[in-house]
Amino acid sequence: MLDLTKLARQMQGLSQHLTQEAAASRQRLELAQKHFQNAVGCQDELVQRQEKWRDRILFANATPLEPLNTCIDIPVPPKIHTVIATDGSQISPSHHEIAYCYLLNIGRVILHYGQNRYPLLDSLPEIFYRPEDLYFSRKWGIRTEEWMGFCRTASEATVLTELACSVKEDRGTEEVPTLAMVDGSLIYWFLEQLPLEARDRILPPILEAWQKLRDAQIPLMGYVSASRNVEGMNFLRLLACPHTVPDCASFCPNQLEKVPCKVFEPLRDTTLLSTLLKPGQRGCLWRSNVRILDLYQDQAIYFCYVHVGTEIARIEVPSWVAQNTTMFDLALGLMLAQVQKGYGYPVAIAEAHNQAVVRGGDRTRFFAILERQMIKAGIKNVGTSYKEARKRGSIA
Template sequence: MLDLTKLARQIQGLSQHLTQETVASQKRLELAEKYLRDAFTRQDELVNAQDKWRDRILFANATPLEPLNTCIDIPVPPKVHTVIATDGSQIAPNHHEIAYCYLLNIGRVVLHYGQNKQPLLDSLPEVFYRAEDLYESRKWGIRTEEWMGYRRTASEAVVLAELSCAVARGENLNQKVKKNPELSTANLPLFSESLPPRIPTLAMVDGSLIYWFLEQLPLEARETILPPILAAWEQMKAAKVPLMGYLSASRNVEATNFLRFAACTHPTPDCMSFCSDQNAKLPCKVFDPLRDSTLWSTQLKPGQRGPLWQSNSRILELYQGQQIYFCYVHVGTEVARIEIPNWVVEDTELFNEALGLTLAQVQKGYGYPVAIAEAHNQAVVRGGDKTRFFSLLERQMIKAGLRNVGTSYKEARKRGSIA
């Protein structure tokens, strides 16, 4: 039980700290705006320096593909369109439960606008209980709980591609799900070239398309997770369904870090020669840790996007040519980071259409894309769902003739306190 009386003393100190941090943050923002104005006129020079000294730079940064002062109004989306989203949740394995297994639940949402079609709102659960599912990751030094999250990411992409291809083919998804409730996500169907008239469609995911966690994985583990994701993106590319990753309250600093080239006081931005001392105060970090979204909130008006950026994350070298770009969009309630594959950006009409649909989703969701929010609601596993899952599992185990089925004494004791 939380003792609020004791906690209140610490909250007072926290509020004072936040007040001081607000003042310091405002100063950092003013300084970053100064360097941004300087970068407007030196952009080509800074990009050349970034490219020339790429191998000697020790901080994450992105490359602007458009003028830094770009502010483009996002077009109004068409009335007739479709939005698809997936999100995932899980039940983690627990040695104290009646069986050591885990469950992934992928929420699926397809919303049709102006088409007189019923939406698809459901989830696709999958239980993992075999030894190769539970213990395979141990040989790479990855805990089962972490591996479960990585597999969930891959499943979300595969299901999203399957739905996108079905929508592009004009299939009635509600009837398809009724006929086959456990619609397979293991193998994507080959995409047909004969398509009905195209309806503007957008596929959305919650979070980044740059899977930073892959950098720390061994090669064999990485090859288990990444190829299904890239194959799913290729399916969406063939179906001409643009993919966008939506990041709310983004903490990224890649774009702001580009301004560190303007703030560098050394003859060249050679971090390994001039700034390799970890304890030294770096002259280019004068506005750190200012977020990209904070800086671009001063540059954009509601309904506008900023310049396109190319991420220079090393993990993208494994994306088989599917480069990830991003931009910041003022959606009215905040400045969100939107990540897009290169094949979407290269089709200007498709890119603008997708941005318009994204902005419409935020407006319909009162500040957050309604399709992603609904996918989360479909996927989330609440306490009651978890209890029913293990109850169902217990009945099946007893029916199979297993004895001594039940939770550990520790788990049973934690569920019922005598205090």
């Protein structure tokens, strides 16, 4: 139980810290704005330096493909369209439960607008209990809970593609604008830490699913709310670098220490863009250069920031969407309409989450069904551990 009386004594120190941090943040923002304006005037030169010294720059920085001060109004989408989204949730394995197993639940949503068609809102559960499912990842030093999350990411992409392709097949020759959305980034940073064999079990199914969307000409989009990304700010570090060349490997090999070009840290891209964009506008289109994207073959990730009215959202798309101007503009329009319908967050993604989430009652019913099946199979002494039983009730 949380002792609020004791907690209240610490609040004064926290409020003082936040006040000091807010003042420091304003100073960083003013400095970043000055560098931003300077970078606008020498953008081509900075991009050339970036390309020339790419192998010697140790921090993640993106490449602007349009003028840095770009502000483009997002077009109004057509009234007739379809939006598809998936999201996942899980029940993690526990040795204290009646059986050591885990469950993945993928929420599915298809919303049709202006078509007089019923939406799809459901979920696909899948239980994993075989030893090869539970302990397979241990040989790579990956915990089952972590591996379960990686598999869930691949399942979300696969199910999303299946939904999108089925919708297109049902329509036949009828052309209806369609958008496939996922919650979060399309850049899967966790892949960097995985052994090659483990990575080959996660990434190929994702890229294969994206390729099917590409063949079907259905744009894919990742919606990142409250983004903490600094790839855009890191591009400005090329201008803030005090050395004649941005050779981090020679001058600043330890990026975890305080280095001269980190004059804005920890300022985020969204903070700077909030001073530039108006509601309904997108900023400059960027190409991400993070090293993990070398594994994405010809499906590199591009991104831009959009003022959706309630926040500055980071929007990520594969290269084949960004390079098709008509498709990209249409996808942005459909995304913004989703945010407006969802009162600040895309309604399709929110509903996919609601379909996927496993609540306390669902978890209880899941293990109750499992218990009945185990007893029916003749298994005796079925029950949770004493620790789990005591945690669920108190004698105090």
